[in-house]
Amino acid sequence: MRRTELDPSSSPAAAFGLQLRRSREIRNLSQVQLGQLMGYSDTLISCIERATRSPTADFAARADEALATGGTLGLMWWSLKNQSLLEGFPEYAAEEAKAVEIRLFELGIIPGLLQTSAYARALAQAAVKRGSITQAQADERMDFLAARQRLFDQPKPPLLHVVLDESCIRRPIGGREVMAAQLARLVELSEQPNVTVQLAPYSLGEIAPFTMAVTLLTMADRSVLAYTESQHRGILTREIETVRPWERDYHRLQVEAHGTSASVAKISRLRKEEHGP
Numbered sequence: 001m002r003r004t005e006l007d008p009s010s011s012p013a014a015a016f017g018l019q020l021r022r023s024r025e026i027r028n029l030s031q032v033q034l035g036q037l038m039g040y041s042d043t044l045i046s047c048i049e050r051a052t053r054s055p056t057a058d059f060a061a062r063a064d065e066a067l068a069t070g071g072t073l074g075l076m077w078w079s080l081k082n083q084s085l086l087e088g089f090p091e092y093a094a095e096e097a098k099a100v101e102i103r104l105f106e107l108g109i110i111p112g113l114l115q116t117s118a119y120a121r122a123l124a125q126a127a128v129k130r131g132s133i134t135q136a137q138a139d140e141r142m143d144f145l146a147a148r149q150r151l152f153d154q155p156k157p158p159l160l161h162v163v164l165d166e167s168c169i170r171r172p173i174g175g176r177e178v179m180a181a182q183l184a185r186l187v188e189l190s191e192q193p194n195v196t197v198q199l200a201p202y203s204l205g206e207i208a209p210f211t212m213a214v215t216l217l218t219m220a221d222r223s224v225l226a227y228t229e230s231q232h233r234g235i236l237t238r239e240i241e242t243v244r245p246w247e248r249d250y251h252r253l254q255v256e257a258h259g260t261s262a263s264v265a266k267i268s269r270l271r272k273e274e275h276g277p
């Protein structure tokens with residue numbers, strides 16, 4: 001049978017199909033064998049791998065279990081089906097699910113991978129009140145975030161390096177109790193061996209190299225993808241003319257930002273001073 005070569009950047013369905021095929025081949029399973037493990041026909045598996053059929057939530061869950069992918073395909077299914085996300089973000093999330101290292105710089109709010117459910121819900125409900133999304137879409141966003149965060153429940157989770165602008169920990173979201181729990185969560189996450197948290201203090205001023213949120217994804221083949229967002233869409237690129245300068249600036253930011261110990265101490269201090277013991 002002629003093998004269909006997919007471009008994972010062409011659509012979320014193509015990215016899902018390619019990831020399913022790669023995961024199956026890593027385990028040396030045929031489509032027939034995988035179908036037997038999952039309780040689906042090899043014809044359906046072939047169609048999904050070629051992106052001519054869309055997977056269901058049950059299909060993604062069974063594939064994750066059969067292939068021991070740590071929930072990656074389930075996350076990609078949310079990317080495929082979720083309609084409440086910023087344009088371009090589902091494509092990013094599909095790549096995030098496969099990354100071996102994630103480097104983040106964020107302004108204003110705690111990034112989604114580090115958010116507590118209460119903090120994320122406060123942001124989603126604010127969007128509902130503004131009329132930007134419906135309540136159903138807010139619920140979809142919460143489910144999608146939970147799926148993304150399950151990346152870190154894998155036996156070998158990706159490395160996560162986060163540099164937070166000081167505004168992230170000072171901007172009050174959801175009230176004192178929500179912020180207290182969120183700051184405590186940052187401290188808790190910083191103690192995990194695969195997570196590094198740094199603060200970029202206000203005092204950096206014009207030295208800070210970024211004026212927008214930036215994400216760098218390192219893939220298994222050591223290639224690097226860069227992602228950022230405008231008000232209306234997300235932008236994911238592999239273009240080396242963009243990626244290399246951002247990597248260079250991120251390295252500079254890591255040097256200029258507070259070290260891990262100083263960052264965690266500042267977060268803990270702010271939590272006690274502003275949001276109670």
